[in-house]
Amino acid sequence: MKNSAKLFIVLIMLMNLNSACKNQPETVTVSQDDFKYFVDQFEDIRILKYRLPAFESLTLQQKEYIYYLSQAALAGRDILWDQNFRYNIIVRKTLEGIIESYSGDKNTDEYKAFLTYAKRVFFSNGIHHHYSSDKFKPGFSSEYFAVLLNSSDKSKLPMEPGLTIDIFTKFLTPVLFDETLYAKKVDQREGVDMVAASASNFYELVTQKEVEEFYAGKIDPKDTRPISLGLNSKVVRFNGKVSEQVYKSGGMYGAAIDEIIKWLELAASVAGSEMQKKELELLIEYYKTGDLKKWDEYNVAWAGNTNSMVDYINGFIENYEDPLGMKATWEAIVNYTDVEASKRTAVITSNAQWFEDNSPIMPEYKKEKVTGVAAKVINIAMLGGDCYPASPLGINLPNADWIRKEVGSKSVTLANISDAYDAASRGNGFLEEFAADAEEVARVNKFRSLADALHTDLHECVGHASGKLAEGTDPNALKNYASPLEESRADLFALYYMTDDKMKVLGLFPDMEAGKVAYDDYLRNGLLTQLVRIKPGKDIEQAHMRCRSMISHWVYEKGKDSKVVEMLTKDGKTYVKINDYKKLRELFGELLKEVQRIKSQGDFEAGKKLVEDYGVKVEPMLHAEVLERYARLNLAPYTGFVNPVLTPVKDAAGKITDITVGYTDDYLGQMLDYGKKFSFLPVKN
Numbered sequence: 175m176k177n178s179a180k181l182f183i184v185l186i187m188l189m190n191l192n193s194a195c196k197n198q199p200e201t202v203t204v205s206q207d208d209f210k211y212f213v214d215q216f217e218d219i220r221i222l223k224y225r226l227p228a229f230e231s232l233t234l235q236q237k238e239y240i241y242y243l244s245q246a247a248l249a250g251r252d253i254l255w256d257q258n259f260r261y262n263i264i265v266r267k268t269l270e271g272i273i274e275s276y277s278g279d280k281n282t283d284e285y286k287a288f289l290t291y292a293k294r295v296f297f298s299n300g301i302h303h304h305y306s307s308d309k310f311k312p313g314f315s316s317e318y319f320a321v322l323l324n325s326s327d328k329s330k331l332p333m334e335p336g337l338t339i340d341i342f343t344k345f346l347t348p349v350l351f352d353e354t355l356y357a358k359k360v361d362q363r364e365g366v367d368m369v370a371a372s373a374s375n376f377y378e379l380v381t382q383k384e385v386e387e388f389y390a391g392k393i394d395p396k397d398t399r400p401i402s403l404g405l406n407s408k409v410v411r412f413n414g415k416v417s418e419q420v421y422k423s424g425g426m427y428g429a430a431i432d433e434i435i436k437w438l439e440l441a442a443s444v445a446g447s448e449m450q451k452k453e454l455e456l457l458i459e460y461y462k463t464g465d466l467k468k469w470d471e472y473n474v475a476w477a478g479n480t481n482s483m484v485d486y487i488n489g490f491i492e493n494y495e496d497p498l499g500m501k502a503t504w505e506a507i508v509n510y511t512d513v514e515a516s517k518r519t520a521v522i523t524s525n526a527q528w529f530e531d532n533s534p535i536m537p538e539y540k541k542e543k544v545t546g547v548a549a550k551v552i553n554i555a556m557l558g559g560d561c562y563p564a565s566p567l568g569i570n571l572p573n574a575d576w577i578r579k580e581v582g583s584k585s586v587t588l589a590n591i592s593d594a595y596d597a598a599s600r601g602n603g604f605l606e607e608f609a610a611d612a613e614e615v616a617r618v619n620k621f622r623s624l625a626d627a628l629h630t631d632l633h634e635c636v637g638h639a640s641g642k643l644a645e646g647t648d649p650n651a652l653k654n655y656a657s658p659l660e661e662s663r664a665d666l667f668a669l670y671y672m673t674d675d676k677m678k679v680l681g682l683f684p685d686m687e688a689g690k691v692a693y694d695d696y697l698r699n700g701l702l703t704q705l706v707r708i709k710p711g712k713d714i715e716q717a718h719m720r721c722r723s724m725i726s727h728w729v730y731e732k733g734k735d736s737k738v739v740e741m742l743t744k745d746g747k748t749y750v751k752i753n754d755y756k757k758l759r760e761l762f763g764e765l766l767k768e769v770q771r772i773k774s775q776g777d778f779e780a781g782k783k784l785v786e787d788y789g790v791k792v793e794p795m796l797h798a799e800v801l802e803r804y805a806r807l808n809l810a811p812y813t814g815f816v817n818p819v820l821t822p823v824k825d826a827a828g829k830i831t832d833i834t835v836g837y838t839d840d841y842l843g844q845m846l847d848y849g850k851k852f853s854f855l856p857v858k859n
């Protein structure tokens with residue numbers, strides 16, 4: 175995004191990410207009762223559900239507050255769909271209409287392939303893969319698609335009155351089936367017009383050059399509190415002129431934004447404190463005006479409010495889907511504090527200055543004073559927008575650098591989401607297949623939950639917050655390499671400290687073996703297992719994956735002569751073996767120093783070279799081997815979640831007396847339900 179403060183998501187450091195938040199590795203409990211986490215699996219996707227621990231013990235005010243915020247979190251769903259691609263809403267409504275009304279045989283392979291396609295589209299909030307950003311290839315023919323449309327209830331399809339099925343089919347068929355059309359949601363290849371090549375819907379009828387010219391000079395380089403330029407708008411050609419359509423009430427996406435506002439107003443009416451009420455009013459004001467100064471004001475208030483039991487995110491926040499890294503997708507979560515586990519992050523936060531002072535980066539780029547890295551462990555009560563169904567594991571916001579510097583940021587790890595991963599992944603054979611030996615398997619099983627949780631904490635609470643720019647450095651200097659470099663910086667910071675004695679001194683690790691597990695998992699993933707997410711012949715594109723690949727290949731390469739890390743072959747299978755953990759730590763430190771230098775000086779060329787040399791390319795033979803080994807395990811590399819169902823209980827006078835939590839095992843049902851209840855935008859915006 176803008177620059178450094180990128181931060182969101184430590185998304186999945188490991189394939190089948192484990193990261194619970196209990197502090198006693200020996201007694202990691204999967205679940206106290208027989209709660210079933212698994213919900214569904216299709217293609218490369220696994221669906222789980224998450225629990226709301228101790229929800230019952232919240233006060234009525236807190237529950238009610240959560241309820242209103244959760245409705246606000248669901249109300250903006252259509253916005254994300256439209257942002258991801260301009261025809262996503264019409265495609266989704268078509269799929270919904272067919273599922274609801276198709277009168278033909280539903281027991282055929284073709285219909286099943288259609289349903290799988292629909293599930294994938296629902297998962298990705300659009301027709302492009304949520305991670306690779308490639309357009310899905312339907313597993314059924316365009317002829318069958320025509321059959322489906324012709325045998326469905328026309329009134330259930332999103333068709334203009336008077337339009338024939340024939341014309342409707344002709345319009346939609348290439349959108350779904352032409353592989354060259356809208357092929358990628360985000361295309362950041364070197365040398366292409368990224369705006370024209372990307373299907374994401376932040377620009378229309380304009381070129382990359384025109385967009386860059388449009389925004390050039392709009393921020394005074396001397397402004398110490400710059401707005402997040404272009405964050406909440408689409409750039410279009412209107413009457414021949416390049417202009418912005420702002421997301422706001424009465425503006426673009428206004429109908430959905432008004433719904434969000436409605437629920438936020440109800441939330442404000444039961445806010446837990448004056449501070450929280452004030453903060454919500456600022457957010458509402460921002461949604462009404464689209465004014466980015468107001469957005470900053472809101473974020474200052476939100477970041478400063480660190481003591482609330484219930485908190486939330488709601489807005490246009492992360493810019494991963496914009497090829498130019500400027501425009502943000504809509505997302506929302508609602509959460510409440512996990513009091514016990516938050517004690518762990520409090521220890522890290524209160525030692526933030528020690529971490530900064532002892533980090534291996536160049537002294538001139540250290541922060542003299544690390545401000546307000548508020549860290550908490552939370553439980554999610556609702557996921558919405560770009561956080562649903564694929565949820566992050568850690569969040570660190572706000573993104574604006576100046577707010578982070580002046581006010582600080584809030585950093586959270588998502589305990590109940592991690593617990594669900596952990597419980598659902600244990601013993602699925604993945605670790606056993608790829609770990610170098612039985613000793614490693616045992617060590618990882620013993621300490622992974624703790625190691626993951628601490629890696630996430632260090633990454634979010636101190637990693638991203640560390641370091642500063644040299645005076646005069648353009649915060650946007652690293653451009654399309656900013657994201658992978660920023661994630662690398664935070665990951666390296668975490669990795670560097672994972673085997674520091676301080677972890678034991680602070681009581682965070684019972685045993686230094688836990689630090690080794692962090693290294694085992696990281697390199698195994700970066701060098702081998704994350705490749706299961708890449709299709710044969712493709713490069714690595716996603717920022718977090720580039721980051722992990724870059725770090726892993728760099729340390730492997732640098733430590734090659736002294737065999738710090740080895741790639742072993744046994745029975746035709748490749749394994750990663752770490753021989754010297756101490757030396758490996760030094761290499762992490764060395765790379766951290768360099769990545770911080772790159773960021774601090776805005777050294778685009780060096781940053782680009784690091785990412786391109788170590789983070790992008792895939793070795794085809796190894797890739798094929800990993801894919802084959804993985805295929806035999808029959809696992810899904812991506813995970814998402816169904817939300818719980820929150821229901822208000824009312825008395826005779828209509829007053830809310832309680833909010834109950836229900837859980838569903840019906841993924842498709844939830845998607846169809848949301849399509850009915852939370853769709854407020856027309857098919858074309």
Ligand code: ZN
Nearest residue numbers: 181182183664
């Ligand atoms: Zn991060």
